[in-house]
Amino acid sequence: MKVFLRRLSRDIPDRNRPSVVPAGLMISDSNTPLSPAAPAVRPHLLGLTREQLAAWAVERGFARLHALTLWHEIHQKGRTTFTPRDRMPPRFLQRVDEELAQDRPTVAKETHSSDGFTRKYLLALADGRLVETVLMRYHGRTTACVSSQVGCAMGCTFCATGQMGYVRHLTAAEIVAQALHVDAVLRETAPSTEGPPTSAPALAKPEHPSAFHRHERLRNIVFMGMGEPLHNYDAVMQAVDILREPSGLAMAGERLTVSTVGVVPGIRRLAREGRPVSLAVSLHGATQEERATLVPAARRWPLDELMDACREYTAITGRRIFFEWTLIDGRNDRVEDARAVAALLRGIPAQVNLIPLNPTGGYDGRPGGVEGARRFQDTLKAAGIPSTVRQRRGIDIAAGCGQLAVG
Numbered sequence: 001m002k003v004f005l006r007r008l009s010r011d012i013p014d015r016n017r018p019s020v021v022p023a024g025l026m027i028s029d030s031n032t033p034l035s036p037a038a039p040a041v042r043p044h045l046l047g048l049t050r051e052q053l054a055a056w057a058v059e060r061g062f063a064r065l066h067a068l069t070l071w072h073e074i075h076q077k078g079r080t081t082f083t084p085r086d087r088m089p090p091r092f093l094q095r096v097d098e099e100l101a102q103d104r105p106t107v108a109k110e111t112h113s114s115d116g117f118t119r120k121y122l123l124a125l126a127d128g129r130l131v132e133t134v135l136m137r138y139h140g141r142t143t144a145c146v147s148s149q150v151g152c153a154m155g156c157t158f159c160a161t162g163q164m165g166y167v168r169h170l171t172a173a174e175i176v177a178q179a180l181h182v183d184a185v186l187r188e189t190a191p192s193t194e195g196p197p198t199s200a201p202a203l204a205k206p207e208h209p210s211a212f213h214r215h216e217r218l219r220n221i222v223f224m225g226m227g228e229p230l231h232n233y234d235a236v237m238q239a240v241d242i243l244r245e246p247s248g249l250a251m252a253g254e255r256l257t258v259s260t261v262g263v264v265p266g267i268r269r270l271a272r273e274g275r276p277v278s279l280a281v282s283l284h285g286a287t288q289e290e291r292a293t294l295v296p297a298a299r300r301w302p303l304d305e306l307m308d309a310c311r312e313y314t315a316i317t318g319r320r321i322f323f324e325w326t327l328i329d330g331r332n333d334r335v336e337d338a339r340a341v342a343a344l345l346r347g348i349p350a351q352v353n354l355i356p357l358n359p360t361g362g363y364d365g366r367p368g369g370v371e372g373a374r375r376f377q378d379t380l381k382a383a384g385i386p387s388t389v390r391q392r393r394g395i396d397i398a399a400g401c402g403q404l405a406v407g
Contacts, residue, residue, distance in 0.1 A: 049245065121135070230263035267281075282324045
């Protein structure tokens, strides 16, 4: 395990450190995992930022306007097919078809929760690998939980994705495609404004002036699905840049949350680069020993090193950090645990998100109870630390936090 975690740290790109390439293997700044070298593949249309697509068009002698029109049609209008009637010349569309991949994940399975608010999508990628994506509905907003990897290398003991192991990183295009899929579902399920009235989805307000309240557009994206986002740093941040583009989904920075188990090089790099996203750090234990038993990556990036990185992040960015704490009955849900969390976070702009443990086949712990969560919150409040208890969504279809996995 120690050897594996040392190697894992080398997979987090550092612009100031050259990559070491073992014989016969390939690794790049795009955070490609160690794997046999593969033939070059076409760039993917969904993996290009608006400016990258415009530059691609201009380099080939086409007007910048054609690329911007194509971008708008895909990311703002949700289009997937195009004709010259869309104000783009046939030669341009032909060149796009020839040089840019356009495949999208297909829905292998769709599952609806009995709670009426949650849908889970099993998506098949071009190479046959599978990932899961979740749509959650709330009052006044909708949230997509997207995956960043097939599997996960971090091995958190209570997480189904960690239990399945690591397979590969997702590309920026595969990440963006998940968000576009959920946005398309919202468009399709929104009440019709023409013809006979149709029933509104649960918690949607059809007469509200905001498209977010009507559940017509995606409001929040959380990188809390399968995988460790900061282990796949470059692809995730490329996706973030695409999703934030004002002429596309236009996701505000505070509505994009990147979660990590504590990949310290990624946290420090995120602070230096200054992307306006929300950072969530999975804590789960307030001492190094306790945390390492739940989060094996803590053996590579110890708790004191993680907290130093968090202080650096808040000092540079001026943003608070959301610390996630899975409540496990009798293990980390006691008042003394809450006091230890309060002491650990002293001086850090923070909010604690309490998450009752969700069941997985590979872990036999039980979720902390309602009273225990209330006492935990009261203790944090007395120390001046705000907290919330996460609303549970989709537990019956294994769509909750820590439950996503594929066979």
